[in-house]
Amino acid sequence: xxxxxxxxxxxxxxxxxxxxxxxxxxxxxxxxxxxxxxxxxxxxxxxxxxxxxxxxxxxxxxxxxxxxxxxxxxxxxxxxxxxxxxxxxxxxxx
Amino acid sequence: xxxxxxxxxxxxxxxxxxxxxxxxxxxxxxxxxxxxxxxxxxxxxxxxxxxxxxxxxxxxxxxxxxxxxxxxxxxxxxxxxxxxxxxxxxxxxxxxxxxxxxxxxxxxxxxxxxxxxxxxxxxxxxxxxxxxxxxxxxxxx
Numbered sequence: 310x311x312x313x314x315x316x317x318x319x320x321x322x323x324x325x326x327x328x329x330x331x332x333x334x335x336x337x338x339x340x341x342x343x344x345x346x347x348x349x350x351x352x353x354x355x356x357x358x359x360x361x362x363x364x365x366x367x368x369x370x371x372x373x374x375x376x377x378x379x380x381x382x383x384x385x386x387x388x389x390x391x392x393x394x395x396x397x398x399x400x401x402x403x
Numbered sequence: 404x405x406x407x408x409x410x411x412x413x414x415x416x417x418x419x420x421x422x423x424x425x426x427x428x429x430x431x432x433x434x435x436x437x438x439x440x441x442x443x444x445x446x447x448x449x450x451x452x453x454x455x456x457x458x459x460x461x462x463x464x465x466x467x468x469x470x471x472x473x474x475x476x477x478x479x480x481x482x483x484x485x486x487x488x489x490x491x492x493x494x495x496x497x498x499x500x501x502x503x504x505x506x507x508x509x510x511x512x513x514x515x516x517x518x519x520x521x522x523x524x525x526x527x528x529x530x531x532x533x534x535x536x537x538x539x540x541x542x543x544x
Contacts, residue, residue, distance in 0.1 A: 368438055371430060375447070378423055382450055385412065386457055397541030398460040 312363075319359050326352045343387045350380030409458065416458045423451040431526055432519075441522035445529030452534055461541060472534040479527025486520045 329352065332345040354376050361369040386396050431444030455464050490499040502516040 371438055374426060375443075378426070378447070378450065381419075382454055382457075385454070389409075389457055397456045397537070399542060400462050401460045 315359055315362055319356065319363075322352055322356050322359065326356075339391060343384060343391070347380055347384045350376055350383075412458055416454060420451055420454065423447060423454070427451065431522070434522060435516065435518070441525030442529055445526040446533065448526075449530050449533035449537075452530075453537055456537070456541065461538065472531040472538065474531075476528050476531030476535065479524045479529075479531060482524030482527065483521055486517050486524070489517075
């Protein structure tokens with residue numbers, strides 16, 4: 310029973326990821342694409358957790374936190390690029 | 404003129420950075436028994452410093468983290484060569500590692516391995532090379 314539910318959850322995660330990939334390709338502005346990529350990272354976390362349940366291993370639990378941190382750094386870097394035009398400033402003006 | 408300030412990001416970084424650095428140290432020390440090791444731990448530490456660079460700027464980060472990353476790379480290589488060449492002093496082949504149980508006052512019995520020191524060299528080299536690349540690209544105007 311639990312096996313079936315996890316497979317179903319994996320299927321729904323894949324479907325939502327397909328919708329997000331559609332938004333990445335089609336998105337009218339860059340911000341849409343960035344948010345879609347961030348949400349793909351969150352979906353990837355969910356899929357990693359579900360697959361580690363299916364394989365009944367705890368070897369992937371580090372990967373979950375890693376994907377979360379990397380998605381955060383990537384989104385912040387892109388947001389700063391969109392806002393200020395540079396990612397790493399030499400000197401702040403405030 | 405509207406002055407942009409990123410106070411939300413700066414406040415969030417003050418909490419998050421602690422967890423990221425702690426996580427990278429955990430991944431580095433757990434590398435012998437669990438997935439992880441010097442490479443991914445070094446990359447996560449470099450990621451934490453990159454997050455600092457994004458939030459603040461190069462000069463501020465250099466002020467409270469005065470590390471020359473080229474020298475850090477050299478120290479890492481020295482660690483790797485030192486632990487490998489140290490085995491020659493004991494009449495065993497190059498890169499032979501030693502391990503054993505050590506009784507320490509507070510921590511109790513620990514199983515220590517000289518491969519950890521080699522891994523520390525890898526850690527320093529990865530942090531140094533990554534930060535050198537990113538800072539060199541970031542300073543370029």
